[in-house]
Amino acid sequence: MRLSRYFLPILREPPREAEIVSHRLMLRAGMIRQEAAGIYAWLPMGLRVLNKISAIVREEQNRAGAIELLMPTIQSADLWRESGRYEAYGKEMLRIEDRHEREMLFGPTNEEMITEIFRGSVRSYRDLPLNLYHIQWKFRDEVRPRFGVMRSREFLMKDAYSFDIDKEGAVHSYNRMFAAYLRTFQRLGLTAIPMRADTGPIGGDLSHEFIILASTGESEVYCDKAILDLPVPGADTNFDDAAGLQSIFDAYTTPYAATSEMHDAAAFAQVPAERQVSARGIEVGHIFYFGTKYSDPMGAKVTGPDGQERPVHMGSYGIGPSRLVAALIEAFHDENGIVWPDSIAPFNVALLNLKVGDSATDAACDTLYCALGARGLDVLYDDRDDRPGAKFAAADLIGAPWQVIVGPKSLSDGKVELKRRATGERTLVSIEDAVARLT
Ligand code: ATP
Ligand code: MG
Ligand code: MG
Numbered sequence: 001m002r003l004s005r006y007f008l009p010i011l012r013e014p015p016r017e018a019e020i021v022s023h024r025l026m027l028r029a030g031m032i033r034q035e036a037a038g039i040y041a042w043l044p045m046g047l048r049v050l051n052k053i054s055a056i057v058r059e060e061q062n063r064a065g066a067i068e069l070l071m072p073t074i075q076s077a078d079l080w081r082e083s084g085r086y087e088a089y090g091k092e093m094l095r096i097e098d099r100h101e102r103e104m105l106f107g108p109t110n111e112e113m114i115t116e117i118f119r120g121s122v123r124s125y126r127d128l129p130l131n132l133y134h135i136q137w138k139f140r141d142e143v144r145p146r147f148g149v150m151r152s153r154e155f156l157m158k159d160a161y162s163f164d165i166d167k168e169g170a171v172h173s174y175n176r177m178f179a180a181y182l183r184t185f186q187r188l189g190l191t192a193i194p195m196r197a198d199t200g201p202i203g204g205d206l207s208h209e210f211i212i213l214a215s216t217g218e219s220e221v222y223c224d225k226a227i228l229d230l231p232v233p234g235a236d237t238n239f240d241d242a243a244g245l246q247s248i249f250d251a252y253t254t255p256y257a258a259t260s261e262m263h264d265a266a267a268f269a270q271v272p273a274e275r276q277v278s279a280r281g282i283e284v285g286h287i288f289y290f291g292t293k294y295s296d297p298m299g300a301k302v303t304g305p306d307g308q309e310r311p312v313h314m315g316s317y318g319i320g321p322s323r324l325v326a327a328l329i330e331a332f333h334d335e336n337g338i339v340w341p342d343s344i345a346p347f348n349v350a351l352l353n354l355k356v357g358d359s360a361t362d363a364a365c366d367t368l369y370c371a372l373g374a375r376g377l378d379v380l381y382d383d384r385d386d387r388p389g390a391k392f393a394a395a396d397l398i399g400a401p402w403q404v405i406v407g408p409k410s411l412s413d414g415k416v417e418l419k420r421r422a423t424g425e426r427t428l429v430s431i432e433d434a435v436a437r438l439t
């Protein structure tokens with residue numbers, strides 16, 4: 001992508017309304033634009049990151065055996081009357097009336113709708129286990145939308161829903177998602193700690209929140225440092241091996257880890273003092289087992305091996321890709337801007353032409369741009385007629401993991417400069433070596 005032809009509205013002045021660094025940097029780097037309170041347009045660079053996160057989430061859901069579909073954003077109020085949640089959900093639900101005065105709503109979550117889909121076609125235990133998910137926009141009329149996309153009203157959620165014949169099967173499904181979440185967050189470059197959590201309005205008796213430690217987090221959390229040293233399940237994890245998954249779950253739930261709602265001060269006091277972590281955290285994922293809470297009132301039943309009908313056991317599993325964009329920036333930035341991990345960087349390389357119009361510099365940049373692009377890298381080529389200082393600042397702000405700096409001085413020795421954004425380390429290399437090092 002040539003920056004001169006891209007849409008990247010960088011702000012020169014730090015935006016005043018932003019209280020936390022990720023919100024400030026997302027606005028400054030032209031990733032999002034606020035359209036109404038808690039409602040954001042995703043500008044091209046923000047969308048790139050959001051899509052990269054969603055792609056990793058999707059790959060790990062698929063690996064764990066979940067199946068993607070897509071449900072609508074608008075739902076019928078009648079569906080929610082069946083579960084009893086239409087009144088119970090309260091003011092966070094955005095209620096809508098259509099031209100025929102039918103009551104509709106913008107979905108804050110999809111337990112009711114997926115239960116309706118399930119009961120419409122699944123009849124037998126032979127069709128189980130089943131896990132269906134989608135990645136879709138949600139709306140919650142948050143009392144206090146703030147921190148940009150960290151707590152917005154419209155936000156993207158991956159929500160999966162599992163169906164099993166009994167509790168034992170449902171626990172296996174729960175453990176599949178538990179392991180998939182550990183893998184997902186690791187691939188994003190994050191350490192997310194599963195913590196015993198309250199089930200809230202979703203209901204149920206088994207629940208974990210996945211929390212990233214961050215001083216700007218809204219949750220108060222307590223854990224044993226030992227949990228940070230546990231191995232993350234590999235890509236070769238067998239998701240059909242119930243015992244294997246149970247041992248991963250057991251290993252991660254043995255050390256103390258709980259959010260403030262579930263905190264047990266006496267149990268925490270048993271953790272050796274040097275291993276006690278009491279910190280703030282960001283909730284990036286949340287998994288629940290809630291049994292027959294929806295299948296019972298909504299009549300989602302299957303026939304068991306004995307020919308008897310029974311309500312199906314369900315769980316639901318959320319991740320917030322849009323909140324994750326902000327959470328990642330909270331974790332990966334310095335005083336000059338964003339420092340993207342390689343796995344989710346919007347561009348792999350920022351190519352800086354320090355003297356646009358100089359024929360040798362232009363030619364070297366063209367060569368690099370084409371060679372890196374041909375090798376599958378996403379390159380943002382700063383070909384604007386601007387001062388080097390402005391280009392350095394923009395590249396650092398945007399945070400591509402690598403910068404290739406091309407100026408007439410080093411080019412007269414046949415060299416370009418390679419800079420690693422995270423460390424600031426710079427090396428002079430030939431054009432060929434630059435291509436080789438980056439691919
Ligand atoms: P919170 O405690 O932050 O309000 P929640 O517990 O209400 O979140 P869940 O119902 O568990 O959220 O939804 C699953 C995931 O969706 C959350 O873990 C989070 O990643 C994301 N999410 C929820 N609310 C928002 C929001 N207002 N803005 C952005 N992401 C959100
Ligand atoms: Mg909430
Ligand atoms: Mg919560």
Ligand code: MG
Nearest residue numbers: 209283285286
């Ligand atoms: Mg939650």
